[in-house]
Amino acid sequence: MNSKLSHIQTPNDMHARSWGMRLIEPVVAIVMLYLVALATGDEITGNHAVLAIITFFISSTLFGFGEQRHMPRDATFWDFTKAALLNWMIVIGFLLLLGYLTGFFSLFAMETLVLWFALTPVALVGSQIAAHRISYSLRKSGLVRSVLIVGVNDVALKLAQRIEEHPGLLMHVEGFFDDRDLSRQPEGTRIPLLGSMNDLPGYARAHNISTIFISQPMSAQPRIRKLLDELQDTTASIYFLPDLYVFDLIQARFDSVAGVPVVAICETPFTGMNNMVKRVSDVVLGTLILIMLLPVMLAIAIAVKLGSPGPAIFKQRRYGLYGEEIIVYKFRSMTVAEDGAQVTQATRNDKRVTRIGAFLRRSSLDELPQFINVLQGRMSIVGPRPHAVAHNELYRKQIKGYMLRHKVRPGITGWAQVNGFRGETETLEKMEARIAYDLDYLRRWSLLLDLWIIVRTVKVALQRDNAY
Incomplete structure (x- = not known):
């Protein structure tokens, strides 16, 4: 093979x-x-x-x-x-x-x-x-690659559409080949077929086709093997389109390991240059923000210390990158410091929340010490919000894909928080929605998205909704 x-x-x-x-x-x-x-x-x-x-x-x-x-x-x-x-x-x-x-x-x-x-x-x-x-x-002058596509299915149709939308590829789809008749094509498509798979090699030779894409399920392996044998009598470049859309893809891409080609189905967006861009932006912005907010943080620490017994900084175990435990800093906003097997989320009119703590939680100022976590490399400015270890162990059993959010460093703010899922998640449905946004962030990440989330975070913090 x-x-x-x-x-x-x-x-x-x-x-x-x-x-x-x-x-x-x-x-x-x-x-x-x-x-x-x-x-x-x-x-x-x-x-x-x-x-x-x-x-x-x-x-x-x-x-x-x-x-x-x-x-x-x-x-x-x-x-x-x-x-x-x-x-x-x-x-x-x-x-x-x-x-x-x-x-x-x-x-x-x-x-x-x-x-x-x-x-x-x-x-x-x-x-x-x-x-x-x-x-x-x-x-127009013909200096484009002529393309044939084997198989009429969702993946093949998406490829044809993308080629048409991106003239810079200098490619033109001449037609499709499929053993299925028109009545078995996906609903709503009227793609004129140039022939069956058996007709493809002869057509490719006669028309000097430069590129062929094969979009067939692995169940068609014997037919694909036969087709590849016959296409060796052409000069066409051949590509295989795996039907990856049946999976919940996160940063899917082609790669190689020691020269062996592999396909990434679920991967962190922060590899190679992206990892450097993310880390540099975290260090630069984190340092600048800490310098500007240092007087504010000192004032808050004094207010917390004088407002109720206990330390100014609350340390809590959270899951970080790849699910490893990290210590996250926050200004203490409660009279208790829960970090055991059971952690109760703060609710409206929670009696455990101190007077200064209520203000800090509504304004998200209690999160400011986490910029120190950012400089330590434990967190990012933007990423999925870290949950208490007890909550992780609970929800990973109830929500599919929950632990995938730990493929990146947790963030001070995140895509879920600027889309309305900030603070208390008193129902499983709300937590599922938050995780859906976290995973969407992994799929869509860009530096531009991070900057947009930071800008929106300021607006969300000023609204003071759903943070108790």
Whole structure:
């Protein structure tokens, strides 16, 4: 079987072309920063490099999901302008917020920043229109990869749709081959078939097909083996589309272990470069926030100590990364310090909550010491909220996938908290909803999402809802 599969390729080249298109806007923004600095006579220093790196991470994430990726061939100048302006304004918003919190922009000439903010959209629109036109010109001239898909199913249809939506891939789906007749296709689809699987090799040879995707279940293995044997008489690159959608995927991707190809079904989003980006952002933001809030934290510690007997800082065992126990710090807000086999969640009008503790819990100020946990590497600023060990042991038996939230460091704030699941979870249904958001965060993570959660957390904390 291995020898028959040896000529199947992994889709690295398609990822490279997609990333190439995605990097156009970040590169343009960075180039404009340096061109404007040169034009204004602003001395280029390491600060410009730091700003360029921050801009790259924010814009590559944002523009990677922007509307310009799906522009039709007849898109107008206004279509590109609107998409570029909207995305660039969001990038500027995050940069201004970061500059306000850190004072970073004071290191640059104001003229440089203003001109950069104003002129970059012009360059973005120009580059997007040029890339769009070049892509469609190449497609029209025939410099595209002809594609056939074996199997008409949900995965195959999704692939065909994505190829159509991403002209930068320079691919064109010529048709489908399937042994099933039209009446057995997925409901609502009317895909014209070019033939059965037996007809595919002859068609591929006659039309010099460059790429073939096989979307068939593993139960069809004998037919796939026969098809691969016959396709060795063609020059087509062959890809296999595993039906992974039957699984609850978290950060699914292709990888290799010592040269052996594997498919990740459930993995942490923080591997490779993502892990470095996440940790650097935690350390930088955590340090800045601790410096700014240090006077506030000292005042709170004194108030807690004077308000009731006991320590100012409450230490509780929680589950951290990979389910290992960690010690989490909070300002003590109760007259008790529960950390045993049973921990009762705080409820409305809970008599255990002190007067100063009630205020701290409503405003989330009791969580501030956890920025120390962030610098220690035990927690992140954004991630699934850590639960008491007793609650973990209870809910892991009742909620499917509960422990998957521990594939990342727990956070001071999280996707569930800014979506209404903050504080008490008095029913199993509410806890299930919170876990659903935690797992959704693992699937969707990006630096942009983290920044958005931080911004929304401020609003949620001010509302003071559902925190007792």
